[in-house]
Amino acid sequence: MNIVVLVKHVPDATADRRFESDNTVDRAGVDGLLSELDEYAVEQALQIKEKSDGDVTVTALSVGPEQAADAVRKALQMGADSGVLVSDDAIAGSDAVATSLVLAKAVSKIGEGGSVDLVVTGMASTDAGTSLVPAMLAERLGLPQVTFASVVETQGDQIRAKRDGDAATEVIGATLPVLLSVTDQTGEARYPSFKGIMAAKKKPLDTWSLSDLGVDAGEVGLDAAWTAVEETTARPPRTAGEIVTDEDGSGATALAEFLASKKFI
Amino acid sequence: MSEILVLVDHVDGSVRKTTNELLTIARRLGEPSAVYIGSGEAPVDALKRFGAEKIYAVDDAEIKGYLVAPKAEVLAQLAEKTSPGAILIPSSAEGKEIAGRLAIKISSGVITDAVDVADSGVTTQSVFAGSFTVSAKVTKGTPIITVKPNSAAPEEVDGAGAVEQFAATISDGAKTAQIVASQPRQSTGRPELTEAAIVVSGGRGTGGDFSAVEALADALGAAVGASRAAVDSGWKPHTFQVGQTGKVVSPQLYVANGISGAIQHRAGMQTSKTIVAVNKDDEAPIFELVDFGVVGDLHTVLPALTEEINKRK
16 A cells, blocks of 8 residues: 655744745745644554554655655654655745645655555644645545544555544545545654654655656646735734632632723623 | 525524625625525525525535535536626535635635625735735635634525525545534534633633533623643533634633633734633733733632622622
8 A cells, every 4th residue: 555645844833933925935934844743644644554464654745845855754754654845936925826736746646556546634723824835735635535534444455534624523434545534633753763853864755856857837836725814913012911820719809800991790 | 796605504504694694795896696505495584684685595414414525516607607796605614615615616816714704805814823814815716715703793685595406426536525423512502612702711720610611601691612631631621712722712701710811812813803811820822812810719709700790680
């Protein structure tokens, strides 16, 4: 079985994230890392491999600037077998539409001479967070989408997943090949072991450009985006309000007074 | 004026409030046409009441057993038939996925998680855990916009509500991710988390006992939420989680109890109008956000507050 897991290199959510003057996310000036939500995808891909009797290969795939190789490397350290980074200056500023195009071509190339049976992604990125790419990629690859899974089970070519929706909790079933996205409810992602970190140094990590994939540079990047950001504005920080310390019930009284002054009670 | 397609959010024909908000926004852009995918009669009165001029009723017999893809096909076929000015979809997990697939099908740009849409079609979004506001516009094809709950005050206005049955052709390829089982969510009797005007949440500091949080919520007529720590501890199901990987809420009042205020949680509540917190730790980061904070034990502060509120009623 051939599994591709998508990993995104994102600005650290605990750092001071910001935009460039062209309204794209500042990816160079803020420390980046593997998106936390993609760690769950790597974990599930590895668990499927470990539980399988057959021969399973896990390839970590990312699209991004050079430093995005760090995200792929982290996936290799966790246990993925090989990595691919698609990097090209022309890709900068791409929207979800163009990103899904590049990913679709890359997944197809990884499957050359065989097939990709399972594409695993996180539920969203921690930067743009649109959750669009998994659905768009499934559409482009013509794959069933089993998405927002909180529990995943595979048996042979069958996959079952639990999905907690707004109105109902559902069990989704499909036959491979499938695009699977997983939530943080699937379970803690492993930390790379020392052995894993050493082993990762010997694992293949290929870098592909757009021409390797046969994608025209005019189809991607900021200018080709189907949406345009007009303005980004930093929200003024919330000014700290009044803090009181509770002593013998004074806290509840003061809070009730505050809520009454705002007409909540 | 062109038609604006609004995908109706409903549970077994009962229309949810988000639909009224979307219809209200649709009137700014053109003539609202509701797209009802369901079984039985379309809820005409409910949709007319918020300005639906047309209602496309699509029987879901062939659709409901499958995830996402068939609904995207329905909208793509309706878009081809009506050449709408825009397509509005609720910003739920499924709504965003439908929007994603639809965008590829009809070669149109998509914007997710709008908190406002101006009559020019320019959207407003809140990003980076609420620390930035972004305005954006779709520049190619038919704008597809997913809109978050509470993004507009629903305005009642009589629409013509002309019903048209629409028979969509669903491809075999769209019927591949099957819904094998479905367990409807138990109603808590409280408001929906994402729609509520007031949300009262509990975190690690509850120690697993949510009774004081729930009693306060009921006194305020509020929804109950939980932090990721509380959900990971198994104290509340994931459907209660407020935060980046749970629900993002923006109520008039948010009351955080025993929640430290990590970035994961802030991402889900930072845009609330008024924020109040009760926490034993006076250095908890949540206090940087609050309009009013009480340093104290929630197990004593909340019951006293609940009693005080009930007394004032």
